Structure formats: C-alpha cells, structure tokens
Amino acid sequence: MDKSIHNFFYPDSICIAGASSKELSIGYEVLKSIKLFNYTGNILPVNPKADSILGYKCFHSIGEISAEIDLAIVLVPKRFTIDTIDELLAKGVKSIILITAGFKETGEVGEKLENEIIEKIKKANARMVGPNCMGVINTATSVNLNATFISEMPALGKIAYQSQSGALGAMILNSLRETDLKFAHFISVGNKADMNENDFLQFWQEDDSIDVLTYYLESFDNGFEFIKPFLLNKAPKPVIVLKAGNTESGMRAASSHTGALSSEDRIVDSLLKQAGVVRAEDVNELFNTAKGFEAYPIPNGNRVAVVTNAGGPSILLTDKLDKEGLQLSELSEETKSKLREIVHPEGTVNNPVDLLPHGNEESFPAVIKILLADNNVDSVVSLFVEPGVVKPMPVALAINNIESEKPVLSVIMPKPEFWEEYRKIPEPRKPIFRNPEEPAEVIANMLFHSSVKEIRKNGENEIANLFSSQNQNLFSNSYGFIKQNEIKKICKYYNFPLVNEKLISTDEINSEQIDFYPIVVKGISKEVVHKSEFDAVKLNIKNRDELRLAVAEISKNFEKHGYEVEEFLIQEFINTKHEVLLGGYRDESFGPVIMFGTGGKYVEVLNDTAIRSAFITREEIREMISSTSMGKILAGVRGEASINMDEMIDIIQSASKMIIENEGIIEFDFNPIIVDNNNKLHAVDIRIKFGY
Ligand code: ADP
Ligand code: MG
Helix, strand or coil: CCHHHHHHHCCCEEEEECCCCCCCCHHHHHHHHHHHCCCCCEEEEECCCCCEECCEECECCHHHCCCCCCEEEECCCHHHHHHHHHHHHHCCCCEEEECCCCCHHHCHHHHHHHHHHHHHHHHCCCEEECCCCCEEEECCCCCCEEEECCCCCCEEEEEEEEECCHHHHHHHHHCHHHHCCEEEEEEECCCCCCCCHHHHHHHHHHCCCCCEEEEEECCCCCHHHHHHHHHCCCCCCCEEEEECCCCCCCCCCCCCHHHHCCCHHHHHHHHHHHHCCEEECCHHHHHHHHHHHHHCCCCCCCEEEEEECCHHHHHHHHHHHHHCCCEECCCCHHHHHHHHCCCCCCCECCCCEECCCCCCCCHHHHHHHHHHHCCCCCEEEEEEECCCCCCHHHHHHHHHCCCCCCCEEEEEECCCHHHHHHHCCCCCCCCEECCCCHHHHHHHHHHHHHHHHHHHHHCHHHHHHHHHCCCCCCCCCCCEECCHHHHHHHHHHHCCCECCEEEEECCCCCCCCCCCCCEEEEEECCCCCCHHHHCCEEEEECCHHHHHHHHHHHHHHHHHCCCCCCEEEEEECCCEEEEEEEEEEEECCCEEEEEEEECCCCHHHHCCEEEEECCCCHHHHHHHHHCCHHHHHHCCCCCCCCCCHHHHHHHHHHHHHHHHHCCCEEEEEEEEEEEECCCCEEECCEEEEECC
16 A cells, blocks of 8 residues: 555644644644544644744644655645745655645646646655645544644544645534534645545555445546446445536537537436446435435335335425435335334324324334335335424434334434434434435435445456556557548447448539449548538439539539538448437547437437436446437337347447547547438448557
C-alpha cells in the first residue's frame, strides 16, 4: 500500500503549519479539534511567534522539528504557502493537506500558484490533498483524528466520505447529532490539485475499516479511471455518488449525432449505472443509502412487506416501492393466519399490515418476526407515526433489537424530544428513517448494487479482453472524416453490413452504366456533414433519366451554398422498415462510449437512444438495445417477427471494438442502419472521424 496515502488517515504524527492562538481562527480551531477528540499520535504545531498553543509546545519553524512528520496540515496565509511546502518537502514530508484557499478557484493568478505547488509535490514524490479544503477525520479508536475546523466527531462507523465542497463537508459534520450518521473516514478534497476520487477509491476499496464509499462530486477528474475498476470487477464495495453541476449541455462542437445527444450528465448517469455505482439525487439519499449498506444485509429480492400504524404513510411508501421497481410481498396463508392472532379485527393482515394507532412495542416486533419468516418476504419496512396513545421509544427499541438475516428498515415519525432521548441510548443503534418513502430508495439502491455486481462478475473476462485490445491502431488516418474508400476497408474488417454502393466521379456520373436500379444518389463533399440539409440525397431513382435529373439538382443545391460536389455515391435503394442509429465517440473524461437507438433524420427530436461505455459485454449490449423503444420494436410488436438480434449485437460489439482498438477514432455515426422489409440490415450512411 502507498504509505503517503495511508498517512492521510493513519498518521503517527501531525504537523500543523500555521497553528494559531487566536480563537475562531482556522489555525486554532483545527488544533482544538485534534485535541478535543484525543488524537493518539504526536502533535507538532508550528507558529513563528507562539511558544505554546492549547497546551502544546509550539515550534517556531518547520526546520526546528526533529521528530518525523507523517502528515502536515498547512493553513498558513496564502503568501506563505510556497515557502511552507518547500520546508515540508525538504524535511521529507510525503503527505500534505493544504487547507488554505485562494488558488485555482479564484482565477488565473491562483491557478499558477497552485500549479507551482503541484510541480514541487510531484517532484518530491509526495501527495497533497487540497488546496481549499477542510481537512480529514478518522474515527478509528487507534487514531481518533479530527483535523478539521468543525469540532464534531462522528461516531465510529464503516462509511468513508469524500467531499469536493468544504461547505458540504461542514454541513454533514454540523448535522451529525441530528442524522446519527457514523463515519470511518471523512476527507475534504477541495480543488483536487493532486489527490482525487480515484486515489481514494482504490485506497478505500482495500482498507478493511471501510464498508461503504460515499462521494460528493462536482466534477470527475478522470471519469474513465473512476469507472474502470468497476467494469473490471475490481471494486467490490458499494459506492454512492452525489454528483452536482448537471447543467453543462451537449458535447461542444459535436458534429456527430452521438456527440450532440450526449450531455455530460447523461454520460455520468449511464456510465455510473453500467459500473454499478449508485447515483444519489440528494444528500438524504446519499447517506440513507450508505446507512442501509452499513447496517443491513443486502436483500435477496425485491419483495417488501410493510407493517404500519397509519394509512397515509404506507400509501406513500407503496407508491415509492412501485416507482423503484420493488413489489409488495404476497403474504402466505400461514403468515396471514398467524397475523390474525395479533392484528385487531379492524386492522389488515394483508400487506401492508395495518396495526392501527394501537400498534405498540409488543405487536410491532411480533408482526415483523412473522413477516420475516415468510418466504415471500425479502425485506420488511416498519412505519410508526407517534399516535398520542402509544409512546414511540419502546417501539423503536423493540424493532431495533430484532436480529434477522433480512433487512428490517424502521421509520419513526415522533415528536422532537424522541431524538434527544434516542441518542442517549448506547451503541449499537440501527438507523431510523424519517420519511416513509426513504426505505424504498435504500432497498432499491442496495438491490441495484448487487445486481450489477453479478453482471460485472459474469462479464469479467469479456471486459478484460477489451481492455487488453486497446489502442492497437489497426486503422489510422489524418485528422478529420475519412473517405468513402477507407470506410469500405473498415467495414470489411469489422464486418459492418455496408449497403451495396459505388463511388463515381462527377465526370463519369452521366455516362456510368448502373445495373442495380432502383438506386439512391448522394452528393459528397468534405464540407457537407449532413447531406439531407443540402438536399443532396435523392431516393428511389429508377432509371438513367431520373439519375441525370437528380445529379443536376444536387450540383445546383451545392452551388447555391458555394460548395462543389466532389463525388457521387450511388447506393442500392432499400425498402425501409426502420432506421437505427449506432454511434460512438471518445468522451474527454469517460473515454470511448457507444450509443444505440432510433435513427434517421429526426434522431435529436426523437431522442430514443441508450448510451454505454464501449467496454461492454454482449449481455449488456442486449440490455442496451431493449432499453430503447426502437429495440422493443425490433424485437417484434403486434405479431411482427423479431430481427436477428444476434446480428445487431454483433454489429454493436464490432463498433465498440473499433473505437477501443483505434485510439485515433474520436467519433463515428452509422445513421441510419436500415432494417428492410425482410429484416435485413444495411448501413447506408457511415461517418468516422479521426483526431488525436
Ligand atoms: P445524411 O444523414 O447525411 O443527411 P443519409 O445518407 O443518412 O444522409 O440519407 C438521409 C436519409 O435518406 C436516411 O436517413 C434514409 O432515410 C434515406 N436513405 C439514405 N440512403 C438510403 C438507401 N440506400 N436506401 C433507402 N433510403 C436511404
Ligand atoms: Mg445520415
């Protein structure tokens, strides 16, 4: 293991460069937190003027320290940061957290300074977290470290949290006593000048004190590196990401349909899903889900039994279960007859089981145990609204104490004084959820994680093969769209079903003998990307006279816009049943992606497409196809015959190989691949763009 990363969480000694004796200054508050929570290591504050702060001997300079420094926390004013970093590196310090702000986030001057620091860090083979961050926490009793300026210590848990925003870190720490969140590790990464989510992903996947990884991210430093370990089935622990900043639209200056249809947010969404990373929509979902993974076993299936003391909340939950793809368990007759002995005659023994306002610390656990014993139940959700006639605490505790192989998620909706009392109860406490819908989200996220894990496990070899076939550069080219004759070569190699076609020069077009009427004629020019926009595609031409007319028209249309037809492309005219889009491009952050869906002129309007990383298995391609409306149509509706799906999968698989194997390919569009009346496939418009 990389010692310099390890030391961010497990340092035996900490130097606080910029410690201060001024209360409410960051240099004071960080030292105060370190002291307050009984850090077990050696504390080495540095301040040029003070002799002691908070009872610790203070060094006047870093050079004065003779002891070894495992971790340095730097919070000196910005103008001193370079000197401080120099001194730390000269002393051989390998792990530095730069809390000081005022760098890249403030503009060009700050960015230059940040780059200067990073250069030094890299040269010294050290690692740095920050700048512009709020520090680190490790709750392990062997460390007991809170080196942040928020003096709140989470209870010892199994969750790791990385926050790109200091404020979102502070907000979480401030709310700990309310939310009952427990952490193992907490780190605020600020500008991520050096250490980022990918470094901690690997570290936490290997650290035994961590069961669940959580991230608040505003950007991915390198999305491909983030998803790669998941695709390769090398990231077994559940990871939940709250990704903010969804506004950036469309790939800039995309000339392909695929690029235009791929906003950053869509890519993030689709690829995290493919990887099996849970994407939370808000802070609540992020940490509720983390609590779920931390506290419960993963349910075996999606059938949920509900017990409640009130109607409304259970209806809300039922709706949410449905939305999340979960089901209410069909309870067995045996279960129902057992329930009848407990449930009031005016209550319900069907799922959701309604105990009415009298449900209490005896009936709730008794019902839950009966539900758990039913083979049709994969998990249980208990809803308790404080009714006035029953005290909530005994109910909460009775549910808390149930031991089970299946998850029991408890929602308690009490008066505020309940929480004060509840928090006095010694650990271990299981989570209590606040709102009736929350358990549905948590269960669904847990099931999502385990189902993708299965897919990743099954596809492990297939994906590994794709990774080893990267960048062979079987085809290379100069920058730009490649010519029709080169497209032909690629089609032959990858077995793409290119339509019967012929390129003809402008001189020869009128004398050429064509023996496969009806045909299509297209005007080709480097300048023209979407030919139909220039009325340069003429369909269903039946004879020589019609061809002559079409050719003249296309030439005129080009001339109108100041272009010249370079060549004419003649193709067999296909009787079209469906038009399919297959495309791909190399995303700056997430690497090669592919897209499938409804094709033709109206792709952008119809927007019926699915997007995936090109590192995809055959089974995932099958799922990708069927996730689109076009895929469902191709499988046959209203008695129609399905197309040969394996053939379509072959083509998509070849296309993903093409972009993986040839790193020069930055975009490609097959739009459309026509499905004819006999369900045969014909690629009639292929565009491949190279760029390096
Ligand atoms: P562009 O996308 O550059 O406008 P295409 O070559 O895709 O040009 O042609 C536009 C449309 O013409 C296609 O979406 C399809 O509907 C139709 N088309 C093109 N080639 C053929 C063909 N060989 N047979 C039947 N229809 C075709
Ligand atoms: Mg087209």
